[in-house]
Amino acid sequence: MEAGPPGSSRPTELGPCLSGQRGADQAASASLQSAARAQLGRHPLAVAAVLPAGGCGERMGVPTPKQFCPILERPLISYTLQALERVFWIKDIVVVVTGENMEVMKSIIQKYQHKRISLVEAGVTRHRSIFNGLKALAEDQLNCKLSKPEIVIIHDAVRPFVEEDILLKVVTAAKEHGAAGAIRPLVSTVISPSADGCLDHSLERARHRASEMPQAFLFDVIYEAYQQCSDYDLEFGTECLQLALKYCCTKAKLVEGSPDLWKVTYKRDLYAAESIVKERISQEVCVITDTKEDNKHVSHLLEEVLKSELNVMTSDLQETQKLLSILEESHLSILYPVVVVSVHFLDFKLVPPSQKMENLMQIREFAKEVKKRNIWLCGLLISYPQDEQKLQESLRQGAIIIASLIKERNSGLVGQLLIA
Amino acid sequence: MEAGPPGSSRPTELGPCLSGQRGADQAASASLQSAARAQLGRHPLAVAAVLPAGGCGERMGVPTPKQFCPILERPLISYTLQALERVFWIKDIVVVVTGENMEVMKSIIQKYQHKRISLVEAGVTRHRSIFNGLKALAEDQLNCKLSKPEIVIIHDAVRPFVEEDILLKVVTAAKEHGAAGAIRPLVSTVISPSADGCLDHSLERARHRASEMPQAFLFDVIYEAYQQCSDYDLEFGTECLQLALKYCCTKAKLVEGSPDLWKVTYKRDLYAAESIVKERISQEVCVITDTKEDNKHVSHLLEEVLKSELNVMTSDLQETQKLLSILEESHLSILYPVVVVSVHFLDFKLVPPSQKMENLMQIREFAKEVKKRNIWLCGLLISYPQDEQKLQESLRQGAIIIASLIKERNSGLVGQLLIA
Numbered sequence: 043m044e045a046g047p048p049g050s051s052r053p054t055e056l057g058p059c060l061s062g063q064r065g066a067d068q069a070a071s072a073s074l075q076s077a078a079r080a081q082l083g084r085h086p087l088a089v090a091a092v093l094p095a096g097g098c099g100e101r102m103g104v105p106t107p108k109q110f111c112p113i114l115e116r117p118l119i120s121y122t123l124q125a126l127e128r129v130f131w132i133k134d135i136v137v138v139v140t141g142e143n144m145e146v147m148k149s150i151i152q153k154y155q156h157k158r159i160s161l162v163e164a165g166v167t168r169h170r171s172i173f174n175g176l177k178a179l180a181e182d183q184l185n186c187k188l189s190k191p192e193i194v195i196i197h198d199a200v201r202p203f204v205e206e207d208i209l210l211k212v213v214t215a216a217k218e219h220g221a222a223g224a225i226r227p228l229v230s231t232v233i234s235p236s237a238d239g240c241l242d243h244s245l246e247r248a249r250h251r252a253s254e255m256p257q258a259f260l261f262d263v264i265y266e267a268y269q270q271c272s273d274y275d276l277e278f279g280t281e282c283l284q285l286a287l288k289y290c291c292t293k294a295k296l297v298e299g300s301p302d303l304w305k306v307t308y309k310r311d312l313y314a315a316e317s318i319v320k321e322r323i324s325q326e327v328c329v330i331t332d333t334k335e336d337n338k339h340v341s342h343l344l345e346e347v348l349k350s351e352l353n354v355m356t357s358d359l360q361e362t363q364k365l366l367s368i369l370e371e372s373h374l375s376i377l378y379p380v381v382v383v384s385v386h387f388l389d390f391k392l393v394p395p396s397q398k399m400e401n402l403m404q405i406r407e408f409a410k411e412v413k414k415r416n417i418w419l420c421g422l423l424i425s426y427p428q429d430e431q432k433l434q435e436s437l438r439q440g441a442i443i444i445a446s447l448i449k450e451r452n453s454g455l456v457g458q459l460l461i462a
Numbered sequence: 463m464e465a466g467p468p469g470s471s472r473p474t475e476l477g478p479c480l481s482g483q484r485g486a487d488q489a490a491s492a493s494l495q496s497a498a499r500a501q502l503g504r505h506p507l508a509v510a511a512v513l514p515a516g517g518c519g520e521r522m523g524v525p526t527p528k529q530f531c532p533i534l535e536r537p538l539i540s541y542t543l544q545a546l547e548r549v550f551w552i553k554d555i556v557v558v559v560t561g562e563n564m565e566v567m568k569s570i571i572q573k574y575q576h577k578r579i580s581l582v583e584a585g586v587t588r589h590r591s592i593f594n595g596l597k598a599l600a601e602d603q604l605n606c607k608l609s610k611p612e613i614v615i616i617h618d619a620v621r622p623f624v625e626e627d628i629l630l631k632v633v634t635a636a637k638e639h640g641a642a643g644a645i646r647p648l649v650s651t652v653i654s655p656s657a658d659g660c661l662d663h664s665l666e667r668a669r670h671r672a673s674e675m676p677q678a679f680l681f682d683v684i685y686e687a688y689q690q691c692s693d694y695d696l697e698f699g700t701e702c703l704q705l706a707l708k709y710c711c712t713k714a715k716l717v718e719g720s721p722d723l724w725k726v727t728y729k730r731d732l733y734a735a736e737s738i739v740k741e742r743i744s745q746e747v748c749v750i751t752d753t754k755e756d757n758k759h760v761s762h763l764l765e766e767v768l769k770s771e772l773n774v775m776t777s778d779l780q781e782t783q784k785l786l787s788i789l790e791e792s793h794l795s796i797l798y799p800v801v802v803v804s805v806h807f808l809d810f811k812l813v814p815p816s817q818k819m820e821n822l823m824q825i826r827e828f829a830k831e832v833k834k835r836n837i838w839l840c841g842l843l844i845s846y847p848q849d850e851q852k853l854q855e856s857l858r859q860g861a862i863i864i865a866s867l868i869k870e871r872n873s874g875l876v877g878q879l880l881i882a
Contacts, residue, residue: 219660225653229727230672231701232652232665233645233716240639240713244673244704245652245665252650253664281651284664293660296653301728307649308721310734317733406881446874454866458880461826 089213090134090191090261091126092175095119095147095199096164108306109199110146113316114379114451118306119147120154121202121319124377127157129206132195134188136178138171140164154376160188169276169285172196173268180265190261193217196282197256202315203302209256211297216258220292223257223283224299251296254303257282263290323378324449344385344424344437366412366419375416381448382412382419385440387426409457420447421459436462509633510554510611510681511546512595515539515567515619516584528726529619530566533736534799534871538726539567540574541622541739544797547577549626552615554608556598558591560584575796580608589696589705592616593688600685610681613637616702617676622735623722629676631717636678640712643677643703644719671716674723677702683710743798744869764805764844764857786832786839795836801868802832802839805860807846829877840867841879856882 095109109119119137126135135158139147144161151159162178164171179188193213197204208224215222228247236242264282267289275285283294306315366382374380384405409419422443425436440462447455515529529539539557546555555578559567564581571579582598584591599608613633617624628644635642648667656662684702687709695705703714726735786802794800804825829839842863845856860882867875 221661223661225655226650228652229725230646230674231704232648232670233673233701233703234670235645235716236713239716241641241643241703241707241716242713243707244701245670247700248698250652250654250665253653254650278668280667281653281664283653283661284651287661287663293656293662296655296659296661301730304728304730305649308724310721310724310731310738313737314730314734317737318730442874443878446872450870450872450874452866452870452872454862455875455880458863458878460875460878 086131087193087213087217088189088191089132089193089195089258090136090179090188091132091195091197091256092136092138092172092179093119093122093126093197093199094138094164094168094171094175095143096138096140096171097168097200107143108312110143110150111306111312113202113312113319115453116154116377117150118202118312118315119199120150120156120377121315122197122199122204123151123156123159124154125202125204126195126197126209129209132158132209133191134158134160134179136160136162136175136188137199138162138164138175155373165276167277169268169271169279169282172282173271173276176261176265176268179261192261193258194261194264195256195258196264198305200306201255201303202306203318204256205300205302208297208299208303209258212256212258215295215297216260219295220263220290221257221259221283221286221294222297223294224254224303225251225296226254226299226301226303228252253281253283254299254305256303257294259286259292263292266290267292319378320449320451324445324451343433344440363408366417369417370412370415378416379451379453380417381451382417383422383444383447384419385422385424385444387424389426389428391427403459405459406457413453413456418451418453418456420455420457422462423459424462506551507613507633507637508609508611509552509613509615509678510556510599510608511552511615511617511676512556512558512592512599513539513542513546513617513619514558514584514588514591514595515563516558516560516591517588517620527563528732530563530570531726531732533622533732533739535873536574536797537570538622538732538735539619540570540576540797541735542617542619542624543571543576543579544574545622545624546615546617546629549629552578552629553611554578554580554599556580556582556595556608557619558582558584558595573796575793585696587697589688589691589699589702592702593691593696596681596685596688599681612681613678614681614684615676615678616684618725620726621675621723622726623738624676625720625722628717628719628723629678632676632678635715635717636680639715640683640710641677641679641703641706641714642717643714644674644723645671645716646674646719646721646723648672673701673703674719674725676723677714679706679712683712686710687712739798740869740871744865744871763853764860783828786837789837790832790835798836799871799873800837801871802837803842803864803867804839805842805844805864807844809846809848811847823879825879826877833873833876838871838873838876840875840877842882843879844882 097109098107109122110117112118113121123135123137126132137147137159139161141163144163147161150156151161160178162174165174176194178186179194180190193216195209195213212222212224228250229252231244231247232250233244234242259282263286267282267285270289271279271285275288279285286292286294302318304311306312369375369380369382405419405421412419422440424440425432427433427436443460443462447460515527517529518527529542530537532538533541543555543557546552557567557579559581561583564583567581570576571581580598582594585594596614598606599614600610613636615629615633632642632644648670649672651664651667652670653664654662679702683706687702687705690709691699691705695708699705706712706714722738724731726732789795789800789802825839825841832839842860844860845852847853847856863880863882867880
């Protein structure tokens with residue numbers, strides 16, 4: 043997909059892994075840290091981010107502002123905060139929200155344990171909101187934990203898939219040029235209508251670009267621009283790069299961004315965002331095999347068939363409980379629903395499935411319990427015939443079911459016992 | 463959502479309904495027919511459509527050209543053809559494909575029973591492909607079933623959600639103005655870079671629009687434009703409206719389109735398209751209750767809980783088989799996977815589920831059989847306790863599972879017996 047090869051551009055925290063997600067995050071950060079320092083100069087820059095989130099999402103056609111619409115039950119803005127937060131060199135993140143959404147925003151920050159966030163009240167337009175965010179960073183007040191940064195990033199709350207890579211590029215370019223912003227090729231031709239609603243002329247596509255986010259500025263440049271800005275610009279303007287050009291003669295450097303920077307605007311974009319999140323969190327494999335029983339061979343075969351799917355296997359309920367405790371302690375399930383598939387093997391010819399099923403029915407009650415902690419448990423009974431070819435067939439079927447449960451992440455199926 | 467209220471803008475054929483989809487289509491067409499005739503003048507116009515589908519989809523980042531990427535296992539272009547086909551007043555649909563994809567395209571037309579399609583070989587650029595399509599319509603050859611239309615619609619193969627409404631609008635406007643095209647507000651600000659990759663200037667968003675599809679032209683206007691067109695335009699141009707302006711002095715009328723006209727460009731757009739299709743085909747309800755047993759009351763209660771979901775219920779396997787035969791004969795499953803949930807009620811206190819389960823296990827084999835005809839069968843056992851409150855709870859759970867199966871349309875779960 044357009045995100046590039048896995049690993050390179052995928053956010054490190056998006057792949058849940060039992061063995062310490064924080065560890066993986068830190069390792070990835072460490073290697074980027076040195077690159078960042080090398081590029082940003084000998085001393086690390088003071089960088090802050092302003093995130094205007096005061097929009098009402100009228101284009102979405104739903105009553106909830108789009109930044110608060112849920113993606114896998116978590117508000118969109120929380121994904122964007124997570125993406126900024128994991129970039130260690132962004133010291134402060136100023137989120138600008140309307141007064142009426144202030145409490146909602148506070149509860150999101152608390153629930154998903156976001157750090158380094160300050161809340162500022164929005165203005166009536168996007169530019170006024172950004173200006174409020176900048177003011178909060180500019181004013182070195184005694185009671186204020188914020189301090190003026192050298193560089194400020196401006197990003198959108200509704201672009202959740204921003205990568206450290208592009209943030210670093212715009213910050214580095216802003217240090218050199220005073221301003222920088224991500225751009226993308228145009229998808230449609232842009233035209234200029236005449237007053238009577240007819241085509242006046244069309245623009246040459248190759249000569250124009252779509253201006254996207256993130257953008258970055260020397261703080262003094264963009265703050266100066268906003269201070270000098272006309273009321274008309276504050277009311278009707280949309281482009282921060284244009285303000286830096288108009289009021290500070292600063293020509294922004296344009297940086298090619300990835301397609302993932304797109305802005306969640308319509309309901310279809312929410313669908314796309316949810317599918318991307320599901321795809322990303324379904325990449326990592328974790329197979330836990332019970333070594334006590336002699337179905338180690340068949341577990342291994344299942345692993346082979348599963349290949350690139352996440353799968354957690356245990357053999358009895360006691361083991362499952364131990365695993366679930368580990369999962370809960372890892373805090374993984376705060377950010378994403380964690381799917382656990384408890385896999386059992388059974389020769390249906392020797393033991394009719396209904397016989398074992400009675401025991402396994404308790405999985406339903408147990409699943410209901412752990413669902414409260416965002417762990418989605420399902421059972422899977424895989425037929426284990428003597429015939430090697432039939433075994434392969436039931437393993438393949440089992441792998442398809444596991445992949446379905448993980449990729450679709452369908453809460454309606456929690457507690458079910460499926461049969462392959 | 464942005465598609466507007468159900469019924470008004472949703473394609474009539476997208477909601478599967480047992481009682482004659484074709485009937486509903488015809489009824490909807492009939493009312494639009496009179497409107498179309500009224501607007502198009504006393505005599506119906508000869509209208510044809512050209513659908514360039516020669517692109518290689520490089521931006522998608524997948525080897526399959528995007529128009530052939532599957533949405534619920536059916537190629538994207540088949541959805542677009544379906545959308546054009548159901549507009550009765552479009553006499554011919556000329557699809558322009560590359561030589562290497564000619565056979566693929568033929569098999570798609572055959573498999574999904576598309577009508578009124580002619581295939582023409584693509585040129586090396588989009589404009590050359592459209593020109594080839596127009597030539598096929600212009601040349602009144604003896605062996606050719608095509609004849610020159612008065613109006614030609616040009617649409618994209620990768621805009622599957624085009625509605626009759628907008629097609630009618632552009633055709634009507636093209637008859638009056640010579641050319642017309644759908645437009646949308648810009649989502650991002652458009653900028654013009656300088657030679658050194660910096661911002662030269664940004665365009666005022668309110669004064670520009672994105673040019674989308676469909677477009678329509680008096681055939682003689684656009685054919686004349688293409689005949690006079692320079693090689694440079696044929697190689698590097700993108701905008702048909704611009705050609706009509708440049709070579710025929712025809713100023714196209716611009717018509718505001720819906721967000722659903724967007725072009726499937728990136729992989730995320732495929733995700734969005736699949737979600738939209740799933741949502742649309744999950745709107746209609748069909749509940750079949752077995753009147754022989756005395757669980758009519760509880761079936762009715764389930765209907766109440768299900769509210770707006772599609773649900774097909776029968777009470778024994780024989781009934782299910784009858785229903786499935788009807789479904790197969792209706793040809794519904796040619797275009798979409800049809801989900802059938804066979805619901806059974808059982809007081810788990812009186813009869814342990816394992817006992818009945820043994821009988822119901824046969825559903826798996828049967829499901830495997832009908833899956834070949836694109837009918838996805840699942841079983842659902844709903845607990846039927848005496849306690850009214852507990853009954854409500856298990857019905858609610860059952861409704862959630864049914865909704866999941868229908869909305870997610872997850873082929874991995876075919877043949878499963880779920881428990882609520």
